[in-house]
Structures are given as structure tokens and as C-alpha cells.
Amino acid sequence: MSLPPALRKALPVLLALLALGLSFRLPRYDGPNLYGLQAQAWLEGKLEVPGPAEDLSLYGGRYYVAFPPFPSVVVLPAVALVGHERVPYRVIALGVAVLAAWVAWRVLRRLEIPPEDRPWLVAALLAGTAFWFCVMQSEAVWFLAHVVAVTCSLLALDEALGRGRGAWAGLWAGLAFLSRQLCVYLIPFIAVAVWLRHAEAGRRRQVLQAGTVLAVAGVCTLAYLALNAARFGNPFDTGYAGMPLGDFLAERVKRYGLFHPAYVPFNFFHMFLEGPHFMFGGPRQLAPTGMDGLGTSLTFASPFVFVALAARGERALRVAAWSMVLLALVHMLHYYNNGWVQLNAQRFSLDFLPVLWVLVALGTRRLETRLWKGLVAWSVGLNVFALALLPVLMRSMRRL
Helix, strand or coil, X not given: CCCCHHHHHHHHHHHHHHHHHHXXXXXXXXXXXXXXXXXXXXXXXXXXXXXXXXXXXXXXXXXXXXXXCHHHHHHHXXXXXXXXXXXXXXXXXXXXXXXXXXXXXXXXXXXXXXXXXXXXXXXXXXXXXXXXXXXXXXXXXXXXXXXXXHHHHHHHHHHHHCCCCHHHHHHHHHHHHCCCXXXXXXXXXXXXXXXXXXXXXXXXXHHHXXXXXXXXXXXXXXHHHHHHHHXXXXXXXCCHHHCCCCHHHHHHHHHHCCECHHHHHHHHHHHXXXXXXXXXXXXXXXXXXXXXXXXXXXXXXXXXXXXXXXCCCCHHHHHHHHHHHHHXXXXXXXXXXXXXXXXXXXXHHHHCHHHHHHHHHHHHHHCCHHHHHHHHHHHHHHHHHHHHHHHHHHHHCCCC
């Protein structure tokens, strides 16, 4: 019996959501969500939060959440209702992910991607990358930030490629930056996209709308600098230096600081060359215990991203997109941490993936359908195994 056309088109997304539901059984983070902790402090009229806790920054004898603040705004209503300890962060993240899926579909429609291809590309971005893992681990501050940032990035792309209203596009890009700092490179790309969107309206209109993007995003940036100044006494002090570190990360920062070329080889290997590394334990080393927390490279976990190399179309848009991706990539390759802990992904890549995904969508027009859909199927399938099936397998094979 053949499936109805509408259901057949949506099948990749439906299967991905089903597997996503299965992975709700992943262990939860054992600690407070720092965004919830920050929201609770705001409700009490304070900037500092009670500590100590993992990744809180200590300045002047007080503890602060150094991470960008917008995800705290997202959870603020729930915190006000039930308190930060009882907020269902994973449910909130799943709701935000549904919004991201809807907006991603709109972006594909703006790009004139055929309807039958859109479910595959939405599933690729949300279920074939680190995004899935971040949704499932959103009780922890680091992962919730990615979920919010990707969604804001998609909202900025939808506006820039659609109506092109500079104020809204700049606001969403600014809020993405207020969720993840490396989304700062998204802002000039969105300004270029808005500029190109108004190419037929004349130079004055282009200047006005693109300038509005930069102005509104600039206001978001100024708000972040003001918050830094209020907490750490310096607008350009992000507070990350005040986070206590352990294990190999402490040794790295002690020797080289937060950013250094010495980190590039390690980060490059994990971003592009590291395959899925399954670990085994027990007295006979036969019982699967999980996957390496340093993650799997884009090449093996999300190979569909290389479809972006086939992208054609508006040259200025492609140059701006690749510039954004490469600037963010170079920046993160010099960082002391590659995103550890993460499973079957490189979560920092989410800072540039929405823009790279636009190039992927454009690239599908020039490649054999079976080729790029096969890459998407591999990416989603490996996530299904790593995040939904492997935990079940681990429990069933403990006796080994």
C-alpha cells in the first residue's frame, strides 16, 4: 500500500521526530541549569547567583553566569511560574526545536527548494547534526544555548531572505549573538543578505535596511557589553577567565590561555577527521559503554554539509556565506575546548551551520538526488543509532 503524497513528503521529518522521542531516555545533566539560575536571580533583582556550580564564574567573591543572557530570557516565564529547579528544560528545548523546524521550512521555500526536498533538508539540519544532541541535553546550560541560537539564526535568515525588514533581521541576528558569541559573524552576513534582497528597490533602500540590521544588532551588542561591565567591571571581559577548569582543559589554559594556535591540530582533527569512536568496558571489554565525549567529525557524522561545495547562485550571497562560515571556523579552531562533552557531533559547528545549510540547500540543485539524500540518511541514521539505540544496547549488554 502506497503512502499518501503529503505523508510521503513528510516521512523523513516524522521518522526523525520519532527517533528524537526515543532519545528522551538519555541521562539528564546532574546539576542546575545556569540559565534558569540566572533567570531566578533576575526575578530577585540580582545579577549574581548562588554558587558554587560547574562553569559559574567567580569575581569579587560572587558567582556569575558568564554565558550570553538571551536563553535566560527564554526560560524566564517558566522560572517565574515554577522556580528554576522544576522547569522542564528539555520540553522547552523541544518546543523551540519545533519552531526551528517550521522556520527552516520557510527558509527553504524562500530559496525555492522543491517541496519534496524540504523535509530531507529540515531533517538534515535538526536531526543529522549536533542540534539533536543539544535538545536532548538541554537541562545543561551549554546545550540549551545552541538550541536557542540556531533557532534565532534561522529566524534571521527567514527575514533576510524574505521580506528583508532590517529591524527584524537585525534583532534575530542580535539575539543569536546574545545566545552564542560566535554568532557575531552571522550579523554581517544578514546585513549583506538584506542588502541583496532590496537590490531592485534602489541604493537608498539598501543602505537603510542593511544599516538597520547593523544598528539593531549593535544595540544587542551594547546590551551585552553593559552587562559585562556591570558584572566584571570591564565591557570586554566576558567572564570566561573566571570559570574554574579541571582535567586536561585546566592544563591547556594554564599553558596557552583561552585561544592559541596550539589548539588548532586537535580541533581540526575532531572537526573534520575523527570517526565515530565507540567505547567498550566490563571485565572482558565487550560491553558497549557509550561514545567518546570528544565527538565525531562533520565528515563522518554529518557528511551532507559538503553538498555546500556545489552551491551556485547569487555570487555575493555565496561569498558572504562562506566568509561567515570560515571566520567562525577559524575562531573556534583556536579555542581551548572543542565542545567536550558531545556525542556523535561537533556542537560548536552549530554556530555556523544554519548559514552553511543554506549553501547545502543551494547545492542540492546541482547534485544527483540519491547522492545527497543518501548523505542525509546516513547523518540521521547515525544519530538514531548513537542517541536512541545505543543506550538501549548498552543496557541489554551489561552482563558482558
